[in-house]
Amino acid sequence: MYKKVARREDIIQAAIEVFSKKDFQSASISEIAQRAGIANGTIYQYFKNKEDLFFSIPVEKTNEFRSQVALHLEGITGVFNKIRKFVWYxxxxxxxxxxxxxxxxxxxxxxxxxxxxxxxxxxxxxxxxVWDIIEEGQKEGVIRTDVDIYVLRHLVLGILEHMVSRWLLKDAQYDILEHHQQVSRILIDALRGGIPVAVD
Amino acid sequence: MYKKVARREDIIQAAIEVFSKKDFQSASISEIAQRAGIANGTIYQYFKNKEDLFFSIPVEKTNEFRSQVALHLEGITGVFNKIRKFVWYxxxxxxxxxxxxxxxxxxxxxxxxxxxxxxxxxxxxxxxxVWDIIEEGQKEGVIRTDVDIYVLRHLVLGILEHMVSRWLLKDAQYDILEHHQQVSRILIDALRGGIPVAVD
DNA sequence: TATCAATTATGAACATAATTCATTTTTATT
DNA sequence: AATAAAAATGAATTATGTTCATAATTGATA
Structure with missing residues (x-):
């Protein structure tokens, strides 16, 4: 290996800055190249095309999210406590x-x-x-089994993704964390169904 | 008015055909013009630009959806029956x-x-x-009021839009209607919260 | 330090596609 | 048939992603 491949990171960093202001279509390769302080053609040494560059941006953050979710769920007992933590995180x-x-x-x-x-x-x-938590709850008998697990997952991810999407489209003006407890509450009621609260 | 403005409809129709196969970026004005049997420039007599044309496509269907939702809810009594019907439709x-x-x-x-x-x-x-139905339910005392109505709306639209989005990304391979009763069931459980089923 | 080849960077040239606009064609009215 | 308003045209312009022959850089070797 000759020169360090930190150059690739420079390009991604420049791309992050440009793509966070503009969408895929209106962000230009020229602007990214300029911000990275390199020529247009250089980008094509590191990425197949504009889309490949675009898709490379979220890799790091996605891994961060993944490991952090696992970390935050660590040590928590009780299916519904895990749900609450997942929603919050x-x-x-x-x-x-x-x-x-x-x-x-x-x-x-x-x-x-x-x-x-x-x-x-x-x-x-x-x-x-999410899937694992629901499965665990079903085995423990605290989450309903009369509804397909796919549907339950759609429920959890649906409300969370919907909340985040709408929040972003409204320019993140309000505090999206404000109602996290209410969200957990209704999700737990939905997941529990008719099963009464255990009193041990 | 000189010539009929049905020409505008022709363009939209051609655009529907092209845009349903390709996404915004890869669908070309030339292809739309060709399919409509007109010159490229003519499109710009009717639409400001490509995006304007794109945004004009869903107008009719959106109105259809709106009126059909209203029609299907007509005459249905009981908040939860309305929820079931909305989910289904x-x-x-x-x-x-x-x-x-x-x-x-x-x-x-x-x-x-x-x-x-x-x-x-x-x-x-x-x-x-959806909002109206929830409000009605809260007034009747059959839908919880301990959770913000915005959150309840996120719940309902979240799961439905999530289901449809994922279904489309999987090329509509399975029957999306299959689980509509399960969806209604968990939504109703979530909306009701601790409120017991009325027995009248 | 000089040489050399492998690697990396360059940016002008190319390809594609949206948009404009001066001109032509069509239409309705007299 | 003459006229003017309206509509359509498509070549020219503009914008931007991508390629590629050439140039510059790098690190090993003598």
Whole structure:
């Protein structure tokens, strides 16, 4: 290896700055190159094309989200406590990473090419914890089994992603964490269904 | 008025056909013009630019959705029966209009410019019925009031939009209507909260 | 330190596609 | 048939992603 490949990071950093202000279409390669202090062509030494560069941006943050979710759930006992923590951390994370949120929620998550990438697989893994928690609850008998687990996952991720998306489209004007307890409350009621609260 | 303005409809029709196969970026004005049997420049007599044309596509369908939701809810008594019907019709509509779904769910709904258009206002109005139903339920005392109504709306629209989006990204391979009863069930449990079922 | 080859960077040239606008064609009215 | 308003045209312009032949840089070697 000759020169350090820190150059690749420079380009991604410049791309983050440009893409967080403009969307995929209006962000230009020239602007990214200029901000990175390199020539246009150099970008194509490191990335196949504009989309490849675009898709490379969220890799790091996605890994951060994934490991942090696991860390925050560590040591917590009780399925519903885990749900509460997941809800809180999900909203907390996007509150603190709105640029990543914009990229992920408003562009990548609905992009047919992106959902085929490895990064998206990583994302699914992190969100897999929701599945695990629900399964655990069903085994313990505290989460309903009369509803398909896919539907329950749609419920949890649906409200969270919807909240974050709408919040971002309203320019993150209000505090998205404000109602996290209410969100947990209704989700738990939905997941529990008719099962009464255990009194041990 | 000289010539009929049905020409505008021709362009929109051609645009629908092209945009349902390709996304905003890869659909070209030339292809739309060709399919409409006109010259490129003519499109700009009717639309400000490519985005304006793109945003004009969903107007008709959005109005159809709006009026049909109202029609389907007509005459139904009981807040939870209305919820069930809304859930069913929402999924039913997108099952039968996947191209519109792709446009709306995967492109427009997350587009910052689109959410400022009049068409989006129309859409919000149709979805406003969710708000009305919840409010009605709260007044009747069958829907919880310990949770912000915005959060309850996020819950309902969140799961529905999430289901439709993921279904479309999976190329509409399975039957999205299959679980509509389960969806209604968990939503009702969530909306009711601790309030017991009325026995009248 | 000079040389050299592998690596990396360059930016003008190219390709594609949106948009403009001076001109032409069509339409309705007299 | 003459006329003017309206509509359509498509070549020219503009904008931008991508390529590639050439130049510059780097680190090993003598």
């Amino acid at each position: 999900f909203l907390y994370f996007f509150k603190n990473n709105p640029e990543y949120g914009r990229l992920l929620m408003l562009e990548l998550r609905v992009n047919r090419s992106f959902v085929k990438t490895e990064t998206y697989d990583f994302l699914k893994q992190s969100v897999r914890s | 929402f999924l039913y509509f997108f099952k039968n209009n996947p191209e519109y779904g792709r446009l709306l769910m995967l492109e427009l709904r997350v587009n910052r410019s689109f959410v400022k258009t009049e068409t989006y206002d129309f859409l919000k109005q149709s979805v406003r019925s």
